[in-house]
Amino acid sequence: MRRQSPSQFIFIASLSLVMALVLGLLSGAVNIPPSKLLGLFDLSNTDLDHRILQTIRLPRVLLAALAGACLASCGAVMQGLFRNPLADPSLIGVSSGASVGASCVIFFGGASLVGSGIGLPAIAIGAFVGGLLATSVVYRLATSITGTSVSTMLLAGIAITALAGATTSLFSFFADNEMLRRISLWQMGNLDGADWSRVTTLALVVVPLILILPKEGQALNAMLLGESEARHLGVAVECLKRRLILLTALGVGVAVSVSGIVAFVGLIVPHLVRLLIGPDHRYLIPGSAILGAVLLLLADTAARTLMSPAELPTGVLTALLGAPFFVGLLIQQRQKLMG
């Protein structure tokens, strides 16, 4: 397959991102005429359409774009780290780990915490710690001198997901009604709680992350050759691994804490970008971030409009699209191994 030039791809993807943002702003339970976008940032506009745009739609599309960019770039980094194109935060248990961390905080923090201003950051920290533990465990189990074992990686993912499921069930069992509702809504992966405080929390983590990660691109490329090869190319491998595990756990943890488990974005997007512009992480990471934002925006817009005025959980939609894609990838890999 012929490759596209990275700069051309990033240009086209950025254009699509703008279009997806506009589309997401305009469509929903109430369709808003495009002319209303003009006064979007003018807070003195108090008619209904502008209020919908400012307090509901804008945070929602920004949240979708940020979460998509975060999950996709973290997915790209994880695949490089594991030297395996099938690694994805939701498949290898990082998202589940993060969700356990977050449920822990909700459960033990109780209503006092959730109502107050520190609620969201506290949940985000819980999710980060959970995600970090999960990534470290999977990484330790699955990688050895000879590389990463996919089967161990996926099995570790199953184990962590099962453990996470059990823990969450336990919390649900002891939780009161209000807490139960909070925990279970979250697991579906939903962006419908979008508000400005969530957007800010996510942006504070995601924007620096997207700026930092591509700087590790060259070192990640070397990692794909093998750990010892990377070391001989002057990469401080242990340090790099620790840093990347920390950063991706942070990214996934925060994304999970504001949007629940949105599966497969981290798998599909880097794969598509790699097909289009090649595996060089210096372009793969920013490319994935932009395309991830576009994809999750479109998925979320579809989730809001398909059964309008009711909303499908976004995570359900991405899983419906992602699972067949993943099976397709597995079949392709199998054929590669056999032939």
Place this chain on the structure above:
Amino acid sequence: MLEARQLSLSLSEFTLLQGIDLQIEAGKVTAILGPNGAGKTSLLRLLTGELLPSSGEIVFNGAQLSQWQPKQLAKMLSVLPQGSQLNFPFTAREVVMMGRIPHATGLVKDTEIVDAALSAVGGSYLDKRFYTQMSGGEKQRVQLARVLAQIWEPDASGDRFLILDEPTSSFDLAHQQLTLEIVRGFARQGVGVLMVIHDLNLAAGCADQLVMLSCGKIAAQGSPETVLTTAMIKDVFNVDASIGLHPKTGSPLVIV
């Protein structure tokens, strides 16, 4: 100079290497020989800093190997491991370009070096081909070009060394010869070369110094004539061989 002094390595109570004294000089080719499991790859991994010795020390260009900054070391020491795990669709050019990661010489210079390294291994035609779709021999040539590109030019901080673990294992006759010519060419430029090689005759034809490993110890060390004797081959490999002379080069020829 890359020097090993009284190196020993034990992993989980097994002694893999014992009392290894070795000097790899700049501008010379040294070949490590020995039966499977003699500790050849372990020795390379000690000498490249990938494993730490249980005792003994390694001195690289005047300082302890472990005291060099990884980035600085990578400008002088380039290592070709056995086999490769790369399963992402990079092009040959992109793989060879990774050899330039430790350097900050700019894209123009790096492109020149990558062109030259690819052409040196007879792989110019592979340029835009995907690594994942190449044959074993082609992959090995691309990897060889990568480690050559890494130390293509002299570095201010010290002598360059090239360490190769079975560089010819998946090559046909022509590419085996080409590899050995490349290795000799680098040695002429002052690069110290250390390689593990299984074919005794290839080693004898190319190396200045042979090191015969047996059960984790050095059984013999020196010029090909002194190391490759019928007694030594019987002793180390338990094979009865005759030693002839190469009709053109005069180096020893092991005939089994």
